[in-house]
Amino acid sequence: MATYTLTTPLSSEDTKMLKAGDTVFLNGTIYTARDAAHKRLVELIEKGEELPFDLEGSVIYFVGPTPPKPGDPIGSAGPTTSYRMDSYSPTMLKHGSKGMIGKGKRNQAVKDACVDYDGIYFGATGGAGALLGKQIKSAEVIAYPELGPEAVRKLEVENFPVTVINDTYGNDLYQMGREQYEVKD
Amino acid sequence: MREIEYSEVVKAVKDMIMYSGTDLPQDTYDALKEAMEEEKSRVSKEVIRQILENADIAKDEKRPLCQDTGLAVFFVKVGDQVKIKGGLLKDAINEGTEKGYTEGYLRASTCEPFSRANLKDTVGYNLPAIIHFDLVAGDKIDIEYAAKGGGSENVSRARVFPPAAGKEGIIEYVKEVISDAGGNPCPPITIGVGIGGTFEKAVISSKHALFRDIGSVNPDPEMAELEETILNEVNKLGIGAMGMGGTKTALAVHIEANPCHIASLPVSVNVQCHSSRHTHITL
Ligand code: SF4
Numbered sequence: 001m002a003t004y005t006l007t008t009p010l011s012s013e014d015t016k017m018l019k020a021g022d023t024v025f026l027n028g029t030i031y032t033a034r035d036a037a038h039k040r041l042v043e044l045i046e047k048g049e050e051l052p053f054d055l056e057g058s059v060i061y062f063v064g065p066t067p068p069k070p071g072d073p074i075g076s077a078g079p080t081t082s083y084r085m086d087s088y089s090p091t092m093l094k095h096g097s098k099g100m101i102g103k104g105k106r107n108q109a110v111k112d113a114c115v116d117y118d119g120i121y122f123g124a125t126g127g128a129g130a131l132l133g134k135q136i137k138s139a140e141v142i143a144y145p146e147l148g149p150e151a152v153r154k155l156e157v158e159n160f161p162v163t164v165i166n167d168t169y170g171n172d173l174y175q176m177g178r179e180q181y182e183v184k185d
Numbered sequence: 186m187r188e189i190e191y192s193e194v195v196k197a198v199k200d201m202i203m204y205s206g207t208d209l210p211q212d213t214y215d216a217l218k219e220a221m222e223e224e225k226s227r228v229s230k231e232v233i234r235q236i237l238e239n240a241d242i243a244k245d246e247k248r249p250l251c252q253d254t255g256l257a258v259f260f261v262k263v264g265d266q267v268k269i270k271g272g273l274l275k276d277a278i279n280e281g282t283e284k285g286y287t288e289g290y291l292r293a294s295t296c297e298p299f300s301r302a303n304l305k306d307t308v309g310y311n312l313p314a315i316i317h318f319d320l321v322a323g324d325k326i327d328i329e330y331a332a333k334g335g336g337s338e339n340v341s342r343a344r345v346f347p348p349a350a351g352k353e354g355i356i357e358y359v360k361e362v363i364s365d366a367g368g369n370p371c372p373p374i375t376i377g378v379g380i381g382g383t384f385e386k387a388v389i390s391s392k393h394a395l396f397r398d399i400g401s402v403n404p405d406p407e408m409a410e411l412e413e414t415i416l417n418e419v420n421k422l423g424i425g426a427m428g429m430g431g432t433k434t435a436l437a438v439h440i441e442a443n444p445c446h447i448a449s450l451p452v453s454v455n456v457q458c459h460s461s462r463h464t465h466i467t468l
Contacts, residue, residue, distance in 0.1 A: 001228070021228060036301075066249045066292040075290055076249040081336050081369050103336075103427060104369040125232050126336065126371040126427055127460040130207075130248040131239035148303060149252075149292060161235065163228065163429065173228075174368060177430015181226060182423030 005159070009057025010098040012118040018164045020171035024122065025159040030059040030101070032153040034080060037144055038088035041152075045095055052143035052152055059099035059122075060092065064149035065133065074139040074155070076129030079103040082121070086110050093119040101162055105174055114166045122162035123173070135160040187264075187324040189468055191271035194326070197466055198281025201330045202257060203289035205462040206249045209240040212398040213375075213436070213461045220373050220426075220433040229431030233373065236426070236459055251460045254291035255332035257282045257314040260393055264323035274326070279314050286311040294335070317389060329396045331463035337374065340366035343388050343453035355380065355452050356415055362454045363419050363435070368428015371458035375399060376419065376438045378412075379453040381445035390441035391453035396463050399437045412438040426459075 001021040006014055008028035018024065031053055033041060044051055062082055066075030082102030089100060090113035098119055103126040113119060124132060136155050143152040165173045214237070221233040243250040259278055269277060286293060293311045295304045304312065315333075342362050346354050359378060379390030403409040415438045425431020436459075445451060 023231070064252060064292070066252045066254060067290050069248075069290050075292075076243075076252040078252050080253070081339070083369075103371070105367055105428070123368075123427060123429065125235045125239070126368075127251040127253075127334075127458055128235050128239040129252040130243040130246070130250060131235060133248060133252075134242060163232075165429075173430070174428050177226065177228065177425055177428070178367075178423040179430075180423065181425060181430050181432055183421035185421075 008059050010059060011057060015098055015118045015120045016168050018120055018167055019169070020164050020167045020173040020176060022164040024162050024164060026059065026157055026162060027159065028157065030061050030155050030157055030160070032061045032063050032155060034062055034064050034150045035084045036147050036150045037152050038085050040144060042088045042091050045091055053154065055092065056096040058097045059101065060097060061155065062100065062102035066129070074133055074136050077133040077136055078129035079124040079126055082106055089113065093117040106166060111166050111170060111172060114168055115170050118168050120164055120168065121166035123165040124162050132160065187267045188270045189267060189326065191269055191277050194269060194274065194277035194468065195281040195284065197468055198278050198328065198330070199285040199288065201328070201464050201466060202282060202285025202291070205330060205332055205464050206254055206289045206291045207243045207247050209243070209250055210398070210461065210463060212400055213459070214240055216399040216436040217373065217459060220436060224426070224431050224433045226425050226429070226431035228429045229426035229433065232426035232429060233433070249289070249291055250462065251334065252292055253294060253334040253336065254286065255334045255462070256295060257286070257311060258331050258333050258392065259314060259316045260319070260329040260396060261316060262319045262321045262327040264321055264325045266324035267326055275316060278316055278328070279309070279312055282314040283310045283312055326468045328468070329463070329465045331396055334458055334460065337370035337456040337458040340370045341455045343384065343391070343451070345384055346450040346452055348448070348450050350450055352411060354450070356418055358452055359415050359454050360418055360422065363424070363456070364422050366456065367424055370456045371460065372424055372426055372428065372434045373436045373459050374434065375457040375461055376415070376435055377455040377457065378415070378438060378440045379455070380440060380442040380451070382443035382451060383446070384451050386443055387451035387453040388455070390443060391455035394439035394441040395455060395457040395461070397439045403440060405442070408440045408442055412440050
């Protein structure tokens with residue numbers, strides 16, 4: 001289990017080096033989207049229309065932050081449960097996105113898409129919203145402001161701590177970790 | 186008859202909410218610290234370390250512990266010798282909730298069930314609060330509050346068993362619920378188990394069990410023993426902090442038991458995440 005520092009956009013070379021259980025500190029631009037935004041983004045992809053940001057090498061963070069206090073770029077910003085994005089993520093990966101940050105299990109289709117398109121599913125510590133919010137240096141709503149906390153935001157992050165859950169080889173930390181520590185009577 | 190000003194209740198509720206949003210209760214903090222020391226998995230240990238660091242940052246900088254600041258849940262005991270001057274107690278609690286969530290920069294997470302529209306446009310900021318009232322003797326009002334996030338609420342379940350299921354049935358059921366939940370409810374969790382009563386009594390008891398401080402002992406020795414047994418069983422599942430594998434899936438199991446119908450054994454399992462924001466005041 002290694003530790004890496006990576007800067008977005010991610011390349012296949014970056015993602016293929018990562019293994020489930022590795023720690024990664026992310027730097028650069030990442031984009032936020034939850035269910036409602038994913039629905040719209042995938043509709044645009046299917047219609048062949050232009051997206052509000054470049055998908056190539058992008059990392060998508062599943063988050064709906066608290067409102068910022070005056071003077072702060074963002075409020076608390078920890079991950080939300082990822083399975084709600086399962087039906088959209090394979091399309092995003094197929095069209096160039098390379099990473100997702102959330103919490104909780106993904107379905108087989110997402111894990112397969114990580115293998116097929118060199119994608120990584122990262123886990124961030126759920127409930128660590130204050131700590132993670134501090135690693136976000138700027139935030140700008142770039143699409144769907146009417147969705148409130150669910151709007152698409154462009155974030156600049158510095159040493160944003162995540163753990164590799166699903167890698168490009170089909171490994172799943174949730175399964176591996178649990179098998180290792182399960183006590184069978 | 187003692188009188189309490191409406192505005193005093195509003196302010197007390199507002200303060201509770203703002204405080205809970207940023208300051209993790211000591212019982213939870215201490216339990217997490219102990220869990221970090223005992224956790225065998227390196228990855229889970231690091232996750233708990235981040236959770237504690239998050240609590241320190243939140244407290245020092247007055248930032249919300251988690252972006253999911255939950256629905257506001259209250260258990261209120263109203264003495265028969267006290268009344269509110271200038272309005273209804275329920276309205277005061279709702280007003281305090283709205284003020285606390287707004288002034289604390291906490292997220293409004295209440296929406297309509299199907300349109301999913303945020304109710305702040307129609308009802309108010311994170312309203313209505315979920316309030317359970319009880320009438321007691323005396324001239325005090327006792328208010329318990331917890332913020333209930335979606336991740337842990339979504340994995341909670343209830344079921345009415347036949348009486349023959351007994352303790353074994355309950356242990357297996359809790360294991361099944363927690364096993365299926367995996368990392369989604371943000372472990373290390375606290376597990377509230379409501380036993381007996383009617384269907385809804387079991388559910389409300391399981392919720393109230395989460396308000397108890399971690400480390401407190403169940404006054405009923407039989408239930409205390411069952412809590413211990415379930416905790417050990419759940420921690421054998423290997424789920425670990427955030428589901429990344431480990432020995433500390435749960436910090437505590439709290440049981441509230443009630444007499445029930447001769448034909449049934451209702452059981453409810455309500456889960457609270459590591460961000461167990463709960464507090465209590467007496468007016
Ligand atoms: S389950 Fe708790 S800690 Fe996790 S995101 Fe929800 S409120 Fe926050």
